[in-house]
Amino acid sequence: xxxxxxxxRATFVTHLECSLTGxxxxxxxxxxxxxxxxxxxxxxxxxxxxxxLPRETLAARATDLWRWRELLPVRxxxxxxxxxxxxxxxxxxxxSGGANVWVKDEGRLPTGSFKxxxxxxxxxxAKELGVTRIAMxxxxxxxxxxxxxxxxxxxxxxxxxxxxxxxVNVREIAAQGARVWRxxxxxxxxxxxxxxxxAEGRWFDFSTLKEPYxxxxxxxxxxxxxxxxxxxxxxxxxxxxGGGTGLIGMWKAFDELERLGWIGRERPRMxxxxxxxxxxxxxxxxxxxxxxxxxxxxxxxxxxxxxxxxVGDFLILRAVRESEGKALAVGDPAILAAVDxxxxxxxxxxxxxxxxxxxxxxxxxxxxxVDEDEEVVLFNCATxxxxxxxxxxxxxxxxxxxxxxxx
Numbered sequence: 001x002x003x004x005x006x007x008x009r010a011t012f013v014t015h016l017e018c019s020l021t022g023x024x025x026x027x028x029x030x031x032x033x034x035x036x037x038x039x040x041x042x043x044x045x046x047x048x049x050x051x052x053l054p055r056e057t058l059a060a061r062a063t064d065l066w067r068w069r070e071l072l073p074v075r076x077x078x079x080x081x082x083x084x085x086x087x088x089x090x091x092x093x094x095x096s097g098g099a100n101v102w103v104k105d106e107g108r109l110p111t112g113s114f115k116x117x118x119x120x121x122x123x124x125x126a127k128e129l130g131v132t133r134i135a136m137x138x139x140x141x142x143x144x145x146x147x148x149x150x151x152x153x154x155x156x157x158x159x160x161x162x163x164x165x166x167x168v169n170v171r172e173i174a175a176q177g178a179r180v181w182r183x184x185x186x187x188x189x190x191x192x193x194x195x196x197x198x199a200e201g202r203w204f205d206f207s208t209l210k211e212p213y214x215x216x217x218x219x220x221x222x223x224x225x226x227x228x229x230x231x232x233x234x235x236x237x238x239x240x241x242g243g244g245t246g247l248i249g250m251w252k253a254f255d256e257l258e259r260l261g262w263i264g265r266e267r268p269r270m271x272x273x274x275x276x277x278x279x280x281x282x283x284x285x286x287x288x289x290x291x292x293x294x295x296x297x298x299x300x301x302x303x304x305x306x307x308x309x310x311v312g313d314f315l316i317l318r319a320v321r322e323s324e325g326k327a328l329a330v331g332d333p334a335i336l337a338a339v340d341x342x343x344x345x346x347x348x349x350x351x352x353x354x355x356x357x358x359x360x361x362x363x364x365x366x367x368x369x370v371d372e373d374e375e376v377v378l379f380n381c382a383t384x385x386x387x388x389x390x391x392x393x394x395x396x397x398x399x400x401x402x403x404x405x406x407x
Contacts, residue, residue, distance in 0.1 A: 002082065004066040011075045012049050016040040016212055019315055028075070030129045032198075032210050039312050040212040041252065042073050046259045055231075055262055063087040063227075065117065065220050071256060072121065073216050079128040081153050083110035085120055087224050090377065095345035096338070097358060098365075100375045102234075103348060104225065107383030111148050111172070113141035113351075114221065114381045118245055121217030122206060123149040131155060135197055136206035137190030139242070139303045140169030141382050144176065146206065151177030158203060160190035166303060168386050186298055188308050208243035209312045218246040222253030225377065226263055233268045235374040236325070238361050240353035240381050241272040241281055242307035244316035251319040268377075269325035271369075272316055273360040275300030276329040280309060281316055285327035290314050301332045302352035304381060326369060334359040339384065351387055354380030 016025040018034035019041050025031055027042075034040050053070045061067040065085035074080055088109060090102040097103075106114035119142065126134060135158040136146055143159040150157040157178040161170060162185060173180040183190045191207050198205035208214065226233060233254065239247045247270060257263045274282050278298035284291065292313040298306050310316065320327055339355035342348050350358065357378040364370045396402065 002062070002064070002066055002080075004061050004064060004069060005077045005080060011073055012044045012046075012052075012070055013073050013075075014043050014045050017043050019312070027073075028129070030131065030204070031212060032205055033311070039209040039215070039315065042212055042216050044071060044256070046256060050260050058227075065120070065217070068220055068223050071223065073213055074121070074124045074128060076128065079124050081120060081124050081127065081149050083116070083120070083148060083152070085109060085116060087228070090228055091348055093342055093346040093348060093358070096341040097346070097361065097376075097378070098372055100373060101361065101378065102376070103342075103350070103354070103378050103380050104221065105348065105380050106221075107351065107380060107385075111141070111145045111176075112383040112386055113145065114218070114246060114379070115142040115145040116149075117220055118142075118214035118217040118249075119145035119149050122211055122213045123153060123155065125211075125213040126150075126155060126204065126206075127153045131204045133203040134158070134206045135160070135194045135203040137161070137187050137194050138165070138169075138173070139187050139306060140165045141304060141386070142208070143178065143180065144169055144172040147173045147176035147178035147180075160193050162186055162190065162303075164303075166387060186306065186308055188294070208245055208307075208310070209248075214245050215249045215252065217249075219249035219253035219256075221246055221379070222250030223257065225250070226254070226257055231263055233263065233266060234377045236269045236271060236370055236376045238271045238273055238357040238364075238376065238378045240302070240305050240356050240379060241274055241316060241327070242305040243310050244272065244281070244312050246379070246381075247272060247319055248312055248315045251315075251323075267323050270320050270323040271325050271360060271364065272320050272327040273305070273356050274327065274329050275302050275305055275335065275356060276331045278306045278308060279327075279329040280307075281313060282327040282329040284313065285317055285320060290317060292317070300335075302335055302356050304351070304353040305356065326364075328360045328363065330356050330359040330363060334363070338362065343384070348380075349384030350380045351382040351384045353382065354378065354384070
């Protein structure tokens, strides 16, 4: 058994809360969105957590996702599902980024992306609450993580993805036990199919933020970051933002850590990074709006952030504004150039969405949004090995004379 888990335990969850109205909902019951049609947030008895979990006790545990069990919603250890969710490293990229720039490399997680964090928690809670059939829309990596964890606990899974989803993602989803369907549309078109089926009682809707627990898994990025930096936070975080679950989760994590007395009131400036071909959050931020209208004709090489409409838009915008950060859009040429620069100069192969954060940082540096001496963390959300790479076609004939000066 993982040494971060007891044989059985009671969680410190007290209730769920509508993120828009504050209305309370009972824990230990199956929920999608609130009555207001907005995401539900898990709330904890943090005074009891503080009494039960000295920071020194946490420090003595193995550094995996489940070390944070008192701040996670799963009540019984028997319902935990795991494929080995490690604490992901902070990798310096001094040559392509700068002396104070670090990448939190989420590609080291099971199924190769940060989607593992959210889906391991959501699937564990689905198991705990008796869900037997799940459906979800995906741009690729979330579907792969769902397929892996759901198969591990015997939950039937159906996944819908845009027809231009990277082939490796589609095959990965299928190989790990889900039924996967390509749809001639975008992720919100896939989500509409999931919603119709859920309304007919065919499955439970696992769309981003339409169940309460993916946020709880994703918030471990913020918990880990604080612990890795000695219970302080960087000056700025650049986060690839589609549905925005991770950004919302980290903002929640920082609040919980402050209430535990483990960090102070200081917060990083949160930069929500989108592609210029799909930037609804950027447009809403610049217009001073609380909600983001759907982005039409969305297109970008960074498929993971090609999300035309996010149900948690107001939570993303709230975190960005409260932190005095910004929503930034970068073009595909800049994204690909950043991926190339980081790989060639620092040896770290970013995914396109991770490349977008480096491109956005470089843009923010030029615009005076950040200073070179500020400590900055960029999030690389998946291994670059899942994405098409440039061809390498040079060949040698072992029988022919070799001109070593040309090699």
